[in-house]
Amino acid sequence: MLRRVRWMWRGFAQLLAAGLALAPPGAALASPEDVLGFGARASAMGATGAAVAEGYEAVHANPALLSLSRERRLTVGLAGAIFDLRAGDRRLSYAPLRGSVIGATAPIPFGGALADRVTIGLGFFAPFDVVVRGRILYPETPQFPIADRTQSVAVQAAIGAAIGRGVRVGGGFAALAALSGSVTVATDATGRVGTLVEDTLVASYAPIVGASYDLGAYRLGATFRGELVGRFNVVIRADDLGGIAVPPLHIAGIAQYDPAQIAFEAARVEGPWKVAIGATYKRWSDYPGPVEATVRCPEVDPGTGEPFTGSCAAPSPADPGYADTLVPRVGVERSLALRPGATAHARGGAFYEASPAPEQTGASNAYDNARLGLSLGYGLSLAAPLPRLSLDLFAEVQLLLARAHRKRGDAGAGDAGVVRTRGALVAGGTTVGVVF
Numbered sequence: 319m320l321r322r323v324r325w326m327w328r329g330f331a332q333l334l335a336a337g338l339a340l341a342p343p344g345a346a347l348a349s350p351e352d353v354l355g356f357g358a359r360a361s362a363m364g365a366t367g368a369a370v371a372e373g374y375e376a377v378h379a380n381p382a383l384l385s386l387s388r389e390r391r392l393t394v395g396l397a398g399a400i401f402d403l404r405a406g407d408r409r410l411s412y413a414p415l416r417g418s419v420i421g422a423t424a425p426i427p428f429g430g431a432l433a434d435r436v437t438i439g440l441g442f443f444a445p446f447d448v449v450v451r452g453r454i455l456y457p458e459t460p461q462f463p464i465a466d467r468t469q470s471v472a473v474q475a476a477i478g479a480a481i482g483r484g485v486r487v488g489g490g491f492a493a494l495a496a497l498s499g500s501v502t503v504a505t506d507a508t509g510r511v512g513t514l515v516e517d518t519l520v521a522s523y524a525p526i527v528g529a530s531y532d533l534g535a536y537r538l539g540a541t542f543r544g545e546l547v548g549r550f551n552v553v554i555r556a557d558d559l560g561g562i563a564v565p566p567l568h569i570a571g572i573a574q575y576d577p578a579q580i581a582f583e584a585a586r587v588e589g590p591w592k593v594a595i596g597a598t599y600k601r602w603s604d605y606p607g608p609v610e611a612t613v614r615c616p617e618v619d620p621g622t623g624e625p626f627t628g629s630c631a632a633p634s635p636a637d638p639g640y641a642d643t644l645v646p647r648v649g650v651e652r653s654l655a656l657r658p659g660a661t662a663h664a665r666g667g668a669f670y671e672a673s674p675a676p677e678q679t680g681a682s683n684a685y686d687n688a689r690l691g692l693s694l695g696y697g698l699s700l701a702a703p704l705p706r707l708s709l710d711l712f713a714e715v716q717l718l719l720a721r722a723h724r725k726r727g728d729a730g731a732g733d734a735g736v737v738r739t740r741g742a743l744v745a746g747g748t749t750v751g752v753v754f
Contacts, residue, residue, distance in 0.1 A: 349546065350415070350468040351378050352576050355693075356708035357421065357441070361694020363649025364596040364667020367541030369530060369585035370649065373751070374421025377441040377476045380541045380581075381488025384423060384437040384478030393421040393708075395749030397443070399468060403718065403741035405460040405685055412465035417445040419749055431539035435480045439490075443472040449495050449519070449538035456700045457682040462741065463608075464686065464719040470494060470548065470574050476526060484532035493521045493549035494574050501554040522547055524576065532677060535588035541598075543580045544603060545604065548574035555677055570610040577601045577674075585649075592651040598666075600643045602674035608684075640674040658703040661698035665712070677725040678737070685739045687718035716743040 333616040350356075356364030357375035367379025374393055399415040420442040428436060448469050455461050476490025498516025524546035530539040551570040583596030611634050649667035656662055668691060675686035695712035718741040725735050 327591045348577050349470050349492075349574055350417070350445075351472050351474075353464065353467050354397070354399065354473075354714065354745050355744075356443070356472070356696060357419070358397075358712045358747055359651075359665065359697060360649075361397075361714055361745070361747070362665040362667060362693050362710070362712035363594065363651060364647045364669045364691065364693055364696075365427070366583060366596060366647050366649035366667060368528070368541045368581040368583035368587075368594075368596055369537045369564050369589060369650075370583070370592055370594045371539075374423050374439050374441050376478065376488075377421070377439040377474045377490060378492070378526065379638075380530060380539050381476035381490045382437070382486040382528040382530045383539070383674075384439045384727045385435060385438050385480040385486050386474060386478075387423040387438050388425050388434060389706075391422065391751050391753050392423050393419070393749050393751035394711075395419040395743065395747060396574075397747030399627060399745035401462075401465045401741065401743055402627055403462040403739075405462075405683070405739050406737050408460060410462060410465075412462070413469075415445060415468045416447075416743075417443055419443055419747065421751075422499045433503070436477065437479075438477045439475070441472070441474040443668045445469055445471065457684065460683045460691075460737075462685050462718075464743070467574070467652045473521075474526070478528075486530045486660055487528070489525065489527045490544070491523050491625075492527055492546055493523050493577070494546055494576075495550065496520050496548045497550040501512050501552060503554070506612070517552065520569055521651065522549065532587075535586055537585050539581075539583045539585070542570050543576065543579050543581075545578040545601075546574075547572060547578035552608075567612055568610065569612070572606070572610075575605060577605060587592075590653045592653070594647070594649040598645040598647065600645065600674070602640040603642050605638060605640045605674070608636050609635050611635060639676040641676070643672050643674050644673045645669055647679060659701045661696075661699045661701075663710075664697065665695035665697065666691075667691075667693045673721070677721075679726050683737070685721075685723070685737075687719055687721045687739055688739070689716045689743075691716045702717075708751040710751075711748045712746060714743075714745040716745075718742060 338412045356378040358646045360375045360379055367375060367476060371379035371383045373387055397417055397419055401412045403410045405433060423437055423439045426436040449471050452747055467668035474495040478488030481485050485487040496521055497517060505511050524539050524544035529540040530537055550573050554567040576598045579598055579600045581598040583594050585594035586592060645667040654662045671689045673686045673688045693712060693714040697710040700707045718740060720740040723737045
């Protein structure tokens with residue numbers, strides 16, 4: 319009897335250990351391109367691009383503008399960011415972002431009516447040390463999800479076509495990594511408890527669709543990006559643990575999340591000055607929160623074998639209460655011919671993004687602040703008779719504007735009952751492109 323009790327508890331221990339091992343080590347929302355912009359030129363111009371994107375950056379900003387690229391170009395580079403995030407008197411430590419950028423454009427050599435009209439593009443951002451990071455911390459732990467929002471691989475591909483009369487259209491997709499798997503804890507014929515783990519890294523996809531219309535020296539651009547969700551879902555099942563009934567446990571949640579969004583922009587695109595003004599609507603109200611129910615109602619009624627239609631006591635996570643946001647943006651570029659075949663570009667931009675997260679008035683401490691982004695950049699383009707190369711650099715500062723979270727009662731805020739959060743994000747990078 320004592321031996322039986324021991325291996326029953328050993329089964330529970332292995333079940334718990336499996337869950338803890340597979341649980342992603344705070345909440346993370348959105349991909350790096352949604353936080354920082356995609357590409358050195360776009361990031362330098364306030365993450366604009368629906369009307370002014372060039373080259374591979376149009377894969378994310380507006381696929382329709384890929385059709386403007388009439389040369390095969392490969393771009394590689396580096397980008398990174400550091401974080402200074404504070405809650406009260408405490409500075410929270412987050413690993414810096416370091417990653418590589420790869421982009422490519424290739425016109426499709428159609429003939430006839432489609433000649434010089436269609437271009438495909440690819441864009442990648444890959445952190446050096448992770449594929450995707452999603453951390454679900456205890457709610458009472460002070461945390462800034464924005465720091466982990468940048469820690470994921472970004473994969474995007476699109477095609478753009480010029481229809482004629484100034485109209486361009488394009489479409490493609492963005493992809494995020496997701497984890498699916500299972501853990502089975504059971505006893506074998508000898509009475510020993512064992513664990514079988516199976517997990518698979520899969521991809522989730524979201525569409526990107528864009529259009530633009532040229533009006534002389536001006537252009538209008540619009541882009542729709544679908545909801546992009548990187549989920550993890552590991553189901554733990556305990557079979558034959560000596561009469562102990564354990565329901566399937568779901569270690570599940572959302573590691574990365576990009577809300578559905580629509581970007582609209584108007585820009586001057588001819589002459590030495592290029593100016594873009596626009597706004598991006600983000601539907602954060604659909605965000606379900608970082609965690610999902612651990613115990614769920616059964617899909618099949620064990621008594622009848624029919625689909626389960628009753629109710630059960632399985633709790634569900636509370637709605638996080640996120641709200642939709644509208645992000646105004648402005649970007650400027652000034653081009654200056656240095657000599658035949660060499661052109662320099664000075665760039666700047668700004669945006670303001672309100673926080674979609676509600677004030678943290680209870681025990682939860684997942685902080686988020688409105689951000690004011692300021693960016694600068696420099697570019698150098700070489701053409702014949704010089705080697706056909708391009709160099710782009712950018713620097714970006716995002717200020718997390720001070721916010722007060724008024725805690726109810728003694729929910730961990732100290733005697734003042736208020737937690738004040740603030741911080742900064744500093745990013746930068748460079749890319750080099752070559753025509754081949």
